[in-house]
Amino acid sequence: MSEYAIQMLGITKTFPGIVANDNVTLEVKKNEVHAILGENGAGKSTLMSVLFGSYAPDAGRILINGKEVKITNPNVATSLGIGMVHQHFKLVHNYTVTENIVLGREPKKGLVLSLGEAEKKVAMLSEKYGLQVDPRAKIEDITVGQQQRVEILKTLYSDSDIIILDEPTAVLTPQEIDELMDIIKLLQKEGKTIVIITHKLREIKAVANRCTILRRGKSVGCIDILPETSEQELATLMVGRPVRFDVDKKPFHPGKAILEVQNICVNDSVGIEKVHDFSIDVHAGEIVGIAGVDGNGQTELLYAISGLSPVTKGRILLNGQDITNKTIRERIEMGLGHIPEDRHRHGMVGGLTIAENTVLKDFYTDKYTGKFGILKNDAIYKNSDALIEQFDVRSGQGSITPAGSLSGGNQQKVIIAREISLSPDVLLVAQPTRGLDVGAIEYIRKRIIGEREAGKAILLVSFELDEIMSLCDRIAAISKGSVVGIFNEGEKTASEIGLMMAGVKNAKAGA
Ligand SMILES: Nc1ncnc2c1ncn2[C@@H]1O[C@H](COP(=O)(O)OP(=O)(O)OP(=O)(O)O)[C@@H](O)[C@H]1O
Ligand SMILES: [Mg+2]
Incomplete structure (x- = not known):
């Protein structure tokens, strides 16, 4: 045998x-x-x-x-x-x-x-x-x-x-x-x-x-x-080289509030309220993390801000302008970016090439569309080749590879590359490093911090408390669709945050 x-x-x-x-x-x-x-x-x-x-x-x-x-x-x-x-x-x-x-x-x-x-x-x-x-x-x-x-x-x-x-x-x-x-x-x-x-x-x-x-x-x-x-x-x-698990972050100097979420309520697809009276501000140069157990309203919160779902109450402001009832495209044009949780449903089109996926949000602008609506392929490929290089997207045929044939982690890199390259004022980020290898995680975290240092407002949802704790300047613990506590980086331990996520208000570890 x-x-x-x-x-x-x-x-x-x-x-x-x-x-x-x-x-x-x-x-x-x-x-x-x-x-x-x-x-x-x-x-x-x-x-x-x-x-x-x-x-x-x-x-x-x-x-x-x-x-x-x-x-x-x-x-x-x-x-x-x-x-x-x-x-x-x-x-x-x-x-x-x-x-x-x-x-x-x-x-x-x-x-x-x-x-x-x-x-x-x-x-x-x-x-x-x-x-x-x-x-x-x-x-x-x-x-x-x-x-x-x-x-x-x-x-x-x-x-x-x-x-x-x-x-x-x-x-x-x-x-x-x-x-x-x-x-x-x-x-x-x-x-x-x-x-x-x-x-x-x-x-x-x-x-x-x-x-x-x-x-x-x-x-x-x-x-x-x-x-x-x-x-x-x-x-x-x-x-093939040593990898750093910690992240380098410069001291935090927040500017004015760029994203203001005011008392919103959001239902899920079958009409059950998943986000209740939720408020949060995200300032320029700040990463705010949402820490919570899956199913506590994170998905619906980001759907509402990005325009995938309507709110039933409350308002959302971007750079002081009310976007509550704006379409998804209007929000994008006003400076909203989104790295979605479900990459196949909301992040990419598998049958399109990498190049086409990298311009999904701005292909119709002067940058990529010329007279008579003809696409400027040179510009599209130049952009895509550069992103493939920077984000180390590994594929068989470069820019013309169908995105659906990429390995899972490389699909994720294409989406992140597109969203970060548009450099939006507000970036919504859900589970950014899901499926990525440790080398890619190191790079993506660096780029997210780079956006913060460029004065962007970032709202991060992640189930990995480690990720939230190492990237965020402020953390909101949520439970059952509401904020149970909000605090600055370093103020609470992982186990205190864990207790809050379980619904215990103002938790103190060991208490
Ligand atoms: N059906 C396919 N058609 C064309 N290329 C493919 C196909 N399946 C995989 N590849 C290519 O083969 C290589 C290996 O892919 P594979 O999915 O095995 O990677 P992986 O190690 O599982 O990566 P990940 O950790 O991102 O899931 C990739 O470059 C991918 O683009
Ligand atoms: Mg794989």
Whole structure:
């Protein structure tokens, strides 16, 4: 019997203009938790898609449990006991949890679909592995964290022994991450082999036994994760240079209020009030952070300011002008920028090129449109080439690459590049570093601070308290759609802020 569950030997996979995997070897021992680490665009998702049969490699061999196999499509992978939870989930939103889990192998009695048995099995698995979710709930009604549980249940339902998790924590809140780490440990205890892709070094330290590192399509090596392995060491191996985790910030000299949010109330899409009597000012040269647990109104707050949702009460001023009822384009023209939480829905158009995405907000201006409405392609490409260079966007074909073919982290870089390059007076920023590698995070944080130093007003929403605490000059802790406390940088500890986020007013740690 082989000691390895997975051996991918000398895998090469090319896309137009890029070798995504260049003679990569990955060996995963049976029953280990194996992490894959690498910069955005290093080829991690591609390698796992080859293993799952979504892409055919140009060269290389794959052995599962010591036996050479040809994984020509995902059904072959499933029959070999391989399950995958993709970076961007693949669930049908108006189907129930169980319907999604049995999709493609629906249990039938005669010709009639019979979901009863399946629901029982789903309930049993969710109990056994601590993956709480209602088997009859519709996907569109459950949280992202629960959707991910459905994806994991799907792999368990088909009796997968090997489970691949591609950036499972990028979309989770800190609490959900802790829960997922426990689930992974339980799966390992039950005998599963797990491959996890993550940019969060803390998570690798928490669950992984070994880690394979990819850099620009090549494997740099595989290391044991020992108690003494440091995050700095992992970061250096991955990026090829030391990375700084702290940020340099000059003293804070705020100017006048640029964004004024006055007593607003906002409903969600089904009419439930999510933001209640909310007020906040953001001054020139200041970063204000919103710290809160997911689902406490952050999303609706930014929707209202950016114009994606109306307010039911209150007003919003930008540079002293009322924008409460302005259209999205008017707000943009008045100086509002937005790095949205959901990059696919509000940030980019996957079918358009990188160049087209970088001018989505100002293509119609004189800068990019000439006489008779003809686009000035030279100017568009010049702008886009420069942004690709500055923000280190890695792609196969530069400016003409379709944005949808970029790796997750590189898509995020394109959106941030566009928004920062427009240098708006107010920049709304939601989860800016989600899915980015540590090197890219270092750069993006520097650029956000650069905007602050250029006198811009920045409102930052992040579930990562570390991010809020290291970037922000003032922090508003929110709970159930209202501000529970607002204070200056350094005034409160992380645990005090955590208590406030849980709804405790004027919290003092230990009190
Ligand atoms: N379907 C595709 N068509 C064209 N190019 C692709 C496709 N899929 C991936 N690529 C390219 O292959 C390279 C590797 O991408 P991959 O998605 O594997 O990176 P990754 O390591 O998962 O990055 P991230 O951390 O950002 O998710 C990237 O440069 C990407 O642009
Ligand atoms: Mg990826």
